[in-house]
Amino acid sequence: MSVRDVFSLTCKEVVERVTEYLEGGLAPDDRARLEQHLFVCPPCTLHFGQVRATIAAVGELRSAPLDEGSAAAALAQFRKWKRG
Amino acid sequence: MTALEALERFEGRSSLKTWLYGILIRVAHAQARSDQRELPVSALAETEVGEDVAAVDPERFQREGHRWEGHWIDAPVAFPSPEQSALRSELRSLLEATIASLPVIQQQVVVLCDIEGLTGEEASSALGISGVHQRVLLHRARSRLRAALESEIGRSGA
Numbered sequence: 001m002s003v004r005d006v007f008s009l010t011c012k013e014v015v016e017r018v019t020e021y022l023e024g025g026l027a028p029d030d031r032a033r034l035e036q037h038l039f040v041c042p043p044c045t046l047h048f049g050q051v052r053a054t055i056a057a058v059g060e061l062r063s064a065p066l067d068e069g070s071a072a073a074a075l076a077q078f079r080k081w082k083r084g
Numbered sequence: 085m086t087a088l089e090a091l092e093r094f095e096g097r098s099s100l101k102t103w104l105y106g107i108l109i110r111v112a113h114a115q116a117r118s119d120q121r122e123l124p125v126s127a128l129a130e131t132e133v134g135e136d137v138a139a140v141d142p143e144r145f146q147r148e149g150h151r152w153e154g155h156w157i158d159a160p161v162a163f164p165s166p167e168q169s170a171l172r173s174e175l176r177s178l179l180e181a182t183i184a185s186l187p188v189i190q191q192q193v194v195v196l197c198d199i200e201g202l203t204g205e206e207a208s209s210a211l212g213i214s215g216v217h218q219r220v221l222l223h224r225a226r227s228r229l230r231a232a233l234e235s236e237i238g239r240s241g242a
Contacts, residue, residue, distance in 0.1 A: 010154025
């Protein structure tokens with residue numbers, strides 16, 4: 001495999017495929033090309049790390065208790081909906 | 085309750101969780117439509133997906149004609165580990181505010197997938213959108229959230 005093959009995808013293209021890659025939406029050939037790129041491209045590897053860290057941080061919001069303002073807003077919306 | 089009234093119509097075609105989310109989303113959209121004449125969810129998804137939005141600022145890549153066109157000019161910074169940063173209340177607030185600022189259909193996709201833990205298939209079924217649209221919307225939402233964190237972490241050196 002030549003350097004040209006590895007960089008058949010630009011970094012700009014790689015960052016647009018991160019979600020498809022993580023969600024299993026890439027065809028096997030595309031997945032292999034992307035993994036080859038990541039293997040030799042530290043900046044794209046850092047970018048993927050940022051995306052994974054973002055997903056983990058967003059997942060942490062689930063365990064957050066509602067603050068008083070959010071709880072009151074949700075209750076107000078519910079009452080409004082109930083009144084129709 | 086709408087969900088309870090509709091329970092007898094549930095035919096086991098999807099998981100109970102997906103079905104309940106579907107009802108809640110449709111109720112929320114019906115409410116929003118009556119308030120603001122909002123488009124149905126499938127039309128919202130179609131409109132959003134049709135827009136060309138870059139995940140990362142194009143200025144961060146080498147320009148056309150450069151030997152390394154399309155490659156990073158400067159490498160991104162590594163985010164601190166979750167133990168060091170993710171639980172910090174400022175970042176939590178930033179993520180919540182960024183989610184609130186997203187277009188409504190992106191909000192629903194990211195909440196269902198990355199907070200509530202639904203699979204892509206479950207989320208697209210609950211929202212009544214295609215799997216391709218669900219992935220594009222999730223990509224847009226995550227890109228905005230990543231950029232918000234990167235900007236804050238870069239600014240504060242968190």
